[in-house]
Amino acid sequence: MPSSAEPVHPTDGPLGPPGDRGTVIQFGRRTARSGRGRRTPQPAPSEPEAARTPQQELAITLEAMFLHSGRTLSDETTADTFRITLDTVLLMLEGSRAERLVGEEEYRHLAGMIDGMRGAPEAL
Numbered sequence: 001m002p003s004s005a006e007p008v009h010p011t012d013g014p015l016g017p018p019g020d021r022g023t024v025i026q027f028g029r030r031t032a033r034s035g036r037g038r039r040t041p042q043p044a045p046s047e048p049e050a051a052r053t054p055q056q057e058l059a060i061t062l063e064a065m066f067l068h069s070g071r072t073l074s075d076e077t078t079a080d081t082f083r084i085t086l087d088t089v090l091l092m093l094e095g096s097r098a099e100r101l102v103g104e105e106e107y108r109h110l111a112g113m114i115d116g117m118r119g120a121p122e123a124l
Contacts, residue, residue, distance in 0.1 A: 055120075056123050082120070
């Protein structure tokens with residue numbers, strides 16, 4: 001077998017099996033086809049979604065957790081119960097701050113996270 005470093009020698013006539021002069025395909029005129037095999041027009045690509053805010057990402061994560069338990073934050077009773085639970089956690093956090101178990105900076109950070117969670121039902 002010749003290596004790729006060896007020159008290629010041109011052949012006389014078109015490439016193909018010996019004695020075959022090749023087939024010429026006419027592109028100028030094409031016969032009409034039946035409707036079979038036609039392509040169906042595809043819809044234009046949709047606009048990309050706007051980037052989600054961290055609040056929306058948090059809401060989606062929380063909703064997924066609730067859905068996994070057979071509940072949803074879009075149910076008003078469940079959303080109210082969720083908010084009451086967050087109020088309870090915040091009360092416990094305030095108690096930890098009063099007892100100096102949690103510093104002021106940590107308290108502000110955690111309370112901010114809880115406040116962000118509170119808006120999850122509305123963000124869905």
